[in-house]
Amino acid sequence: MGESVGRVGLRVVLAALVTGCGGFERSVYDIELDAEELGAVPFQCVDGRAGKGEPWDLVAQQRWTLTAGGYGDARMEVPGFYRTRFHGDTGVSDDVPYIIGGSSSSEGPFHFLTLDSDADDETSYTYAHRFFIDGDSLEADRIEGFVETRTTWSSWMSEGTCSSRVRFTGHRVAE
Secondary structure, eight states, X not given: OOOOHHHHXXXXXXXXXXXXXXXXXXXXXXXXEOHHHHHSOEEEETTSOEEXXXXXXXXXXXXXXXXXXXXSEEEEEEXXXXXXHHHOOOSOOTTSOEEEEEEESSSSSEEEEEEEEEEOSSEEEEEEEEEEEOSSOTTOSEEEEEEEEEEEEEESSOEEEEEEEXXXXXXXXXX
């Protein structure tokens, strides 16, 4: 007579695995960093200090590409000048895009993170650089979020943590 419900279900699952589930693959966004915040970057410290700091030397209009990773994660490709800003002179040209690993590609909000450290004779520093997209999809027509640098330092004289962040909005580009 006919196939059992279990066999039909198994065939549907196998077909979906072979052909793909139609999930997120790639999105390109034109990004606009908040120009006012770029000129005087808001900061907040764990000890309660807050205010506006030095300007970030970044271009306000950028293009970012988001792609699915191999393990349900997402990756973000941003302009190469972020590499220089975050890690100093690495010997890689700013013309080469900087790729940052991220969280799940299927559930938001989305986080893309890179870490760095430095030290001088008296103080050690740890930097966490995060791109945060507030939303439920990496395929939305419009996204918003912030770029954040969190600095933690420790020396024989002091220790602390402060974060600076600049908001952005983005519009999806048809390719």
